[in-house]
Structure formats: C-alpha cells, structure tokens
Amino acid sequence: MFLDDDRSNRLRPMILNDLVAQYLNDAERARFYGLPESCRVRERVKIISPENLTMGEHCWIGEGAALDASGGLEIGEHTSIGLNTLIFTHSSWLANMTLQNHSGSDLIERKPVKIGKGCFIGGLVVIMAGVTIGDFATVQPNSVVAKDVPPRTLVAGNPARVFQRYDEEYIASEVERVRAENARRRGLSDAGSGDASGWGSPAGDFSE
Structure with a gap:
C-alpha cells in the first residue's frame, strides 16, 4: 500500500x-x-x-x-x-x-x-x-x-x-475609544446586565 x-x-x-x-x-x-x-x-x-x-x-x-x-x-x-x-x-x-x-x-x-x-x-x-x-x-x-x-x-x-x-495619532485615538467602550460594557456586565466572562469586550447587548 x-x-x-x-x-x-x-x-x-x-x-x-x-x-x-x-x-x-x-x-x-x-x-x-x-x-x-x-x-x-x-x-x-x-x-x-x-x-x-x-x-x-x-x-x-x-x-x-x-x-x-x-x-x-x-x-x-x-x-x-x-x-x-x-x-x-x-x-x-x-x-x-x-x-x-x-x-x-x-x-x-x-x-x-x-x-x-x-x-x-x-x-x-x-x-x-x-x-x-x-x-x-x-x-x-x-x-x-x-x-x-x-x-x-x-x-x-x-x-x-x-x-x-x-498614523500613530489615529491608532492612539482608536485605543482610547475601544478601551473606554469595553470599560463601559464591563461596568454594565458587573451590574448584572450581561456576561463578564472571557477577555476583551464582554458578550451581550449593551446598546442604550
């Protein structure tokens, strides 16, 4: 074979x-x-x-x-x-x-x-x-x-x-935007509005 x-x-x-x-x-x-x-x-x-x-x-x-x-x-x-x-x-x-x-x-x-x-x-x-x-x-x-x-x-x-x-300024502004949004989502998730497991942005609907 x-x-x-x-x-x-x-x-x-x-x-x-x-x-x-x-x-x-x-x-x-x-x-x-x-x-x-x-x-x-x-x-x-x-x-x-x-x-x-x-x-x-x-x-x-x-x-x-x-x-x-x-x-x-x-x-x-x-x-x-x-x-x-x-x-x-x-x-x-x-x-x-x-x-x-x-x-x-x-x-x-x-x-x-x-x-x-x-x-x-x-x-x-x-x-x-x-x-x-x-x-x-x-x-x-x-x-x-x-x-x-x-x-x-x-x-x-x-x-x-x-x-x-x-350019570096654009990347820095995107880093600030994403970290702020992830912090907002984690705050809502910790308050019982979603799933805080995992890394990065928590899963779930965080629209206001």
Whole structure:
C-alpha cells in the first residue's frame, strides 16, 4: 500500500507531523513546530517546510491556514493570520505552461514572503510569492495580495490596493475609544446586565 521511493519517504514524515499536530492544543502546536511559546497555532493549520519559517512572539495563526515556507517565510511579532488564509512562496506556473509539471521540475520558482510586526491579516486572504507586507498593515478578508503593502496601511480587494493609511495619532485615538467602550460594557456586565466572562469586550447587548 505504501510506496518505497525517495519522494514518498521524504513526504511521509511531513504527513505524520500534520496528523500528530491535529491532536494538540494551539499552544502545544506552536511548540511542536518550533515557534515561540507565546504563539498560538489553531486547528487544521498546514505549514510546508516549517524549518524555513521565522515567527516573532505573540503571533496567532487561524484555523485552516496554509503557510508555504518552502521559499522562506518571515512573520513579525504580534501579527495575526486569519483562518483559511493561504501564503505562497513558490509557483509552478512555468512548469504548467511548458508541460513540465513533473516531480523535481527545475521550473518551480521560489520567492520569500515577509510580513511585518503588528499586522492583521484577515481570513481567506491569499498572499502571493515574493510579497513584503510592511509593519502595522491590515489586509481585509477575501483579499489577494500580489504586490508589496506599505507599512501602516489598510488594503483590500483583488488585487489588493490601499484604502487607508494609519498614523500613530489615529491608532492612539482608536485605543482610547475601544478601551473606554469595553470599560463601559464591563461596568454594565458587573451590574448584572450581561456576561463578564472571557477577555476583551464582554458578550451581550449593551446598546442604550
């Protein structure tokens, strides 16, 4: 049933690693892949060539994400990758176009992807090989990122383009707004109007 050739024997440990990883929690899974202890890797995440993945502290990888690190993948600290997001660092385009899409083809092209610190990559995003995403950038869900993203910008669409630029004053005002609203909600929740469990904003209807 099992093939005994070089390719099969090379792939089998990767398959077993993926299988074992599904039985771990998100912190254990991050440690299993050799990532910082503060990182969290959710269920059904697939990492291709994890030895080529560099990740900073306090990163979060959502369910079903596929990270192709075969061409080199760098993710900065405090960055989140949304569920079912795809990151590519290689392409077989030329191999397909020339009918040379066989195992070991010399027309597979690899280019590294770099994602900065403090980034938020939404769910169902596709990031193409060779892209650099600057620090503190936001990529909206369902976007296709085919070219570099400047720091402190919000991009969206297919292909993704810049819709907004952030500065420190804007981020500071948003921090103040969210903390004030969460404090208001926690106050109402503590008074018996909602559920104070969990972190961040309590769940429930807090409209006035």
